[in-house]
Amino acid sequence: MSTTAASNRHPIRLTVNGEVHEREVEPRLLLSDFLRHDLRLTGTHVGCEHGVCGACTILLDGAAVRSCLMFAVQSHDHEIETVEGLGTAEALHPLQEAFRDTHALQCGFCTPGFLMSLVPFLAEHDDPSEEEIRHALGGNLCRCTGYQNIVEAVRLACRRQRQGDAHGLGEGAVPGEMS
Amino acid sequence: MKPAPFVYFAPQTVDEVMDLLRQYGDDAKVLAGGQSFIPTMSFRLAQPEVVIDLNGVEGLAGLREVDNGLHIGTMCRQRTVERSPLVARRAPLLAETMPSIAHPQIRNRGTFGGSLAHADPASELPAVVSVLNGRFRIRRQRGEDWVAADDFFISLFETAVGPEDLLLEVEIPDLAPGSGWAFQEFSRRQGDFALVGVAVVLELEGHVCRQARLALLSVGEGPVRAHLGEAALEGQPMGASLLQRVAEIVAHQDIDPPADIHASKDYRRHLAEVLTRRTLSQAVARAAAD
Numbered sequence: 001m002s003t004t005a006a007s008n009r010h011p012i013r014l015t016v017n018g019e020v021h022e023r024e025v026e027p028r029l030l031l032s033d034f035l036r037h038d039l040r041l042t043g044t045h046v047g048c049e050h051g052v053c054g055a056c057t058i059l060l061d062g063a064a065v066r067s068c069l070m071f072a073v074q075s076h077d078h079e080i081e082t083v084e085g086l087g088t089a090e091a092l093h094p095l096q097e098a099f100r101d102t103h104a105l106q107c108g109f110c111t112p113g114f115l116m117s118l119v120p121f122l123a124e125h126d127d128p129s130e131e132e133i134r135h136a137l138g139g140n141l142c143r144c145t146g147y148q149n150i151v152e153a154v155r156l157a158c159r160r161q162r163q164g165d166a167h168g169l170g171e172g173a174v175p176g177e178m179s
Numbered sequence: 180m181k182p183a184p185f186v187y188f189a190p191q192t193v194d195e196v197m198d199l200l201r202q203y204g205d206d207a208k209v210l211a212g213g214q215s216f217i218p219t220m221s222f223r224l225a226q227p228e229v230v231i232d233l234n235g236v237e238g239l240a241g242l243r244e245v246d247n248g249l250h251i252g253t254m255c256r257q258r259t260v261e262r263s264p265l266v267a268r269r270a271p272l273l274a275e276t277m278p279s280i281a282h283p284q285i286r287n288r289g290t291f292g293g294s295l296a297h298a299d300p301a302s303e304l305p306a307v308v309s310v311l312n313g314r315f316r317i318r319r320q321r322g323e324d325w326v327a328a329d330d331f332f333i334s335l336f337e338t339a340v341g342p343e344d345l346l347l348e349v350e351i352p353d354l355a356p357g358s359g360w361a362f363q364e365f366s367r368r369q370g371d372f373a374l375v376g377v378a379v380v381l382e383l384e385g386h387v388c389r390q391a392r393l394a395l396l397s398v399g400e401g402p403v404r405a406h407l408g409e410a411a412l413e414g415q416p417m418g419a420s421l422l423q424r425v426a427e428i429v430a431h432q433d434i435d436p437p438a439d440i441h442a443s444k445d446y447r448r449h450l451a452e453v454l455t456r457r458t459l460s461q462a463v464a465r466a467a468a469d
Contacts, residue, residue, distance in 0.1 A: 008186060027187030027230065030221075049180040050218035054284065063258070063287040069217045070288070073187055074234060117284060138369040139282030 012076040016041065017085030025072045032056040034072035035082060043083040043112050047141070054140035057113040058082050064117045083112035086119070095122065095157050104153035106145040114140045114150060118157075126162055128154070182220035189232045193239070193318060193345065196231055200343045201320055203229045209345065210234070211254060211293030214285050239292075239347065244269065248352040253292025253345075258283065260291055270351045272360040272380065276307045279362070282370040295331075296346045298338045298401055301372040305332055306402040307362060310380045310392040314350040315339065323347070332401040355382050355390075359466025361458035364396070365450050367441070373397050374442045375450040379458045383466040386416045393429065393455070398436035398447060405433035408455065417463045426456035 009024045016039060023038055030049070035041045035058070047053035049068045056067040059081040087093035092100065095115050105111045114137065121128075121136045128136070133154045137147060190196050200207060207229035210216060219225040233239060239254035242263055249269050251260060260266050261277035280286055280294070280303050294304045295315070309328040317324045317340055326339045333339065340346050354360065364376030376396040382389040391412040393405040408429035415421055429451060436447035 008184070010187065026184070028182040028184050028220075030181070030217075033181075050221055051214060051285065054282075057284055060288070064284045065288045066214075066284050068221070069214050069285075071187075071213075071217070073189075074213075074232060135369055136283070139284045 010073045010076075012073055014075045014077065015079045017081055023072075027071060027073050029072045030068050031058075031070040031072045031075055031080075032067040034075070035067060035080075038072075041082050041084050045109055045112055047109070047113075052141070053110070053113070054117060055110050055113040057116040057140065059116055059119065062120065064120050081116070081119075083115055086115060093119075094160060095119065095153070098153040098157035098160065099150070102149050102152040102156055104145065104149040109144075110140060110142045114142070118154060121154075122157060122161060125158065127158060130155075180221050182217070183223055183226040185227055186229045187232065188229065189235050191235055192237060193347070196233065196236060196345055197318060197320065197343075199229070199231050200345065203231075205342045207231055207342075211296070212256070212289040214281070214289040214293075215297050215299065216293075241348070242266070245350070248350060250348050250350055251291050252348045253290065253296070255291045257286035257289045257291060257294065261286060269353060270311065272307060272311060272354075272362060272378070273351060275360075276303050276362045276378070279303055279364055279373070279376070285370075292346045292349060295349060296338055296340050298332055298336050300335060300399060300401050301397045303362070303364065303373070303376060303378075303396060306376060306394040306396040307378045308349065308351070309394040309402045309404060310360075310378045311351055311354075312392070313352070316347045316350070318345045318347050320344070325350075329404070335400040337401075354380065357384060357389075357466055357469055358382050359462035359464065359469065361461035361465070363454050363458050363461075365454060375436070375447050375454060377451065377454040377458045379455075379462050381412070381417075381459070381462045381466055383417065383463070386418075388412045388415055388417060395429070395434060395451060395455075398434040398451060403434055405429040405455075407433050412459075419460075422456055422459045422463070425459060426452045429455045 009026055011024050013022045032046050035044045044058055045055040047055035051066050051069045057064050058067045061079050087096050095118055099105055117140055133151050188199055208227040210230050210232045233254055239252045241252040242255050243250050257280055267274040294302055298305055313328045315326045315331045317326055320343050331339045359381045362378045364373035366373045378394050380392045391409040393408050394402045408425045411425045411428050430448045434451055436444055438444040
């Protein structure tokens with residue numbers, strides 16, 4: 001057993017974006033709230049809090065999961081990646097770059113969830129069909145930008161990935177972006 | 180939208196789980212993938228005093244071949260089942276169904292046994308495991324039981340797994356030679372709960388149906404077997420007009436679907452008819468190719 005009932009706080013040790021954290025948590029604390037409030041990693045957004053919107057998607061041991069559908073105490077001994085681990089303002093992740101280049105975000109609330117869902121998808125897909133892309137986006141809701149440009153961003157990121165060109169040079173440029 | 184407080188246990192063995200279940204009984208709930216359970220806790224529809232987390236319990240996540248089929252551990256992730264070459268080869272109906280369950284993010288965490296023990300009438304696995312003649316290995320406080328699918332699903336969110344029991348694994352037997360199978364569902368958006376879904380397994384001898392198993396989801400209090408439709412198929416030579424007649428029997432006699440904000444009763448009957456006809460034709464074609 002990992003604890004006694006008396007204190008009802010559990011020590012956990014986990015890795016987030018490569019950094020080890022040790023905390024004590026109440027069992028009912030959702031992983032999403034732990035990331036935001038305890039670790040101050042507020043890039044993980046909380047939309048519906050019941051597993052529908054996908055805004056809180058993170059990587060758990062490399063797999064995309066919803067952080068509002070896990071308790072923080074369950075992340076003990078696991079490795080987590082959040083949007084903060086993807087890139088920096090100076091050096092964006094290729095997906096973030098593709099989102100920027102295709103105007104795939106407007107208010108940006110849903111974006112971290114989309115990005116984290118797409119990281120494993122891109123690792124497995126070089127040249128996905130539109131249907132595959134739309135299925136991959138199915139677990140994330142956007143309520144303002146619309147999905148068309150997000151689909152476009154995935155296509156662009158894949159194209160650049162195929163060309164080993166993460167910086168938007170050459171053929172990877174958005175059609176119509178430069179005349 | 181925050182769960183009520185509870186006491187948390189993370190046992191490592193099935194014996195420890197059983198001790199905790201005996202000790203706390205109805206006050207305790209086991210936590211598998213949590214993809215349905217944690218939202219109900221967040222909505223405070225469920226407020227268990229004790230949560231027993233199965234994620235660290237040894238030996239519950241296996242997926243292995245046995246002589247007559249597959250044994251899938253209760254904690255085997257849905258994504259693992261979806262991607263298993265073993266499942267694709269020995270239980271193709273299951274492999275075909277898995278991508279219809281919610282989204283990849285849910286299947287990465289959601290478990291095979293968790294979905295079955297939860298027994299949501301809108302979920303795919305209960306209907307599919309029913310037509311596959313699955314069997315459920317349940318650990319009781321005294322001994323173990325193997326329970327057939329027909330006896331496993333009792334009612335809305337109710338199964339043969341009692342408050343002090345634990346579902347250990349599920350057996351998916353091989354299909355008989357000459358079998359055809361299909362699963363189809365309709366939902367408004369990819370990944371949403373289906374308005375109606377149909378799973379079917381047909382055993383053919385030449386053109387004649389020896390045995391049929393047909394189950395629907397989202398039309399009743401659990402997976403709904405279409406016994407009248409099955410009887411209308413058995414002993415009959417397969418043909419388009421028969422399949423259409425069976426689809427009508429299923430939609431108008433076997434089921435009494437609910438009406439809700441998502442679909443009227445008539446619309447669900449319409450979907451059941453269309454999906455039954457389509458799955459039956461697909462199953463017949465597959466059986467012929469077998």
